[in-house]
Amino acid sequence: MKEEINWDSLTFKFIEPDSMYVAVCDLGEPWEEKGIVPFSSFEISPAACVLNYGQGLFEGLKAQVAADGAAVLFRPAENAKRMQAGAERMCMPLFPEDRFVEAVRKTVKANLDYLPPAEKGSLYIRVCLWGTGPMLGVNPAPSYMFCVFVSPVGPYFKGGVTPIKLEITKEFHRAAPRGTGGVKAIGNYAGSMYCSGKTKKRGFAEAIYLNASNDRYIEEVGTANFFCIIGEELHTPKLTGSILPGITRDSVITLARDILGITVHEREIDYEEVFEADEAFCTGTAAVISPIGSISFDEKEYVYNNFEVGEITGKLYDLLTGIQTKKREDPYGWVVEV
Numbered sequence: 001m002k003e004e005i006n007w008d009s010l011t012f013k014f015i016e017p018d019s020m021y022v023a024v025c026d027l028g029e030p031w032e033e034k035g036i037v038p039f040s041s042f043e044i045s046p047a048a049c050v051l052n053y054g055q056g057l058f059e060g061l062k063a064q065v066a067a068d069g070a071a072v073l074f075r076p077a078e079n080a081k082r083m084q085a086g087a088e089r090m091c092m093p094l095f096p097e098d099r100f101v102e103a104v105r106k107t108v109k110a111n112l113d114y115l116p117p118a119e120k121g122s123l124y125i126r127v128c129l130w131g132t133g134p135m136l137g138v139n140p141a142p143s144y145m146f147c148v149f150v151s152p153v154g155p156y157f158k159g160g161v162t163p164i165k166l167e168i169t170k171e172f173h174r175a176a177p178r179g180t181g182g183v184k185a186i187g188n189y190a191g192s193m194y195c196s197g198k199t200k201k202r203g204f205a206e207a208i209y210l211n212a213s214n215d216r217y218i219e220e221v222g223t224a225n226f227f228c229i230i231g232e233e234l235h236t237p238k239l240t241g242s243i244l245p246g247i248t249r250d251s252v253i254t255l256a257r258d259i260l261g262i263t264v265h266e267r268e269i270d271y272e273e274v275f276e277a278d279e280a281f282c283t284g285t286a287a288v289i290s291p292i293g294s295i296s297f298d299e300k301e302y303v304y305n306n307f308e309v310g311e312i313t314g315k316l317y318d319l320l321t322g323i324q325t326k327k328r329e330d331p332y333g334w335v336v337e338v
């Protein structure tokens with residue numbers, strides 16, 4: 001282990017692991033496995049396509065210690081499939097689904113020293129696909145690298161779940177219609193930092209983006225999917241292509257429908273409708289289910305549930321985290337051992 005880790009003070013700061021997984025390929029050739037290698041910097045041409053034109057994708061998932069002590073992953077094959085869809089869109093070679101899951105397993109196993117104990121956090125797993133070969137014209141790179149590394153991270157909510165304050169922005173958009181918002185293309189993220197920074201300076205946790213064509217419909221909360229409860233029903237923006245299809249989003253929809261028996265609407269949600277909602281939350285691997293305490297727009301703040309976790313939000317949180325940590329039965333086979 002490279003550094004002594006204090007499990008009680010974990011945040012989202014990068015902690016360097018021992019090793020990483022690497023595979024490389026030339027365009028049109030099969031992937032060549034380098035396997036587990038020491039975690040280190042590597043050389044790349046200044047003319048690399050990923051550095052000049054952003055031909056890259058990432059995935060994020062996590063390993064954690066379940067109630068029975070096993071190290072587990074949550075739906076890793078879904079991350080593999082999503083990266084394949086992204087690779088198609090970004091003109092990169094697809095990395096096979098079974099090899100993706102195997103690479104994740106190998107990387108976690110090689111770095112088990114970094115897996116936080118139960119309740120102390122999780123091992124964040126970052127999977128990257130880059131066009132590393134040199135390319136002057138705007139064309140797909142001649143060669144590629146697939147890489148998996150990990151870093152221990154603290155629990156998203158230290159000292160209990162606290163509802164967050166958000167702000168709707170009409171100043172910036174996250175993704176364009178028919179652009180690359182629906183895949184985890186690296187270039188989608190740098191552009192959101194400016195808006196996110198401005199929002200945070202004003203005291204909000206994140207910005208809520210609206211659709212780019214008419215500034216009416218909710219898209220996403222920074223890098224998390226949006227949900228709200230109106231009456232007894234669950235509503236979430238439908239996947240139009242500019243919204244990232246979150247695996248947590250899909251899991252929440254399934255649990256709400258199958259287990260809680262709630263009607264779920266995937267539709268266009270006008271931002272003015274959410275001012276009247278009963279509960280709101282956002283979802284993602286890191287955030288799991290983050291309750292929204294208030295949404296501000298145009299100098300007005302709309303508060304949900306007096307800044308307390310809503311009833312349905314709480315039920316969904318308990319269900320999802322219960323399944324993820326094997327405290328509850330997993331009827332879907334979502335949780336797999338490392």
Ligand SMILES: *Cc1c(COP(=O)(O)O)cnc(C)c1O
Pocket residue numbers: 060184220222223224225244245246247248249283284285286
């Ligand atoms: C990764 C991501 C999410 C959440 O996806 P999960 O699979 O639930 O982690 C949501 N929105 C954006 C923009 C993302 O990049």
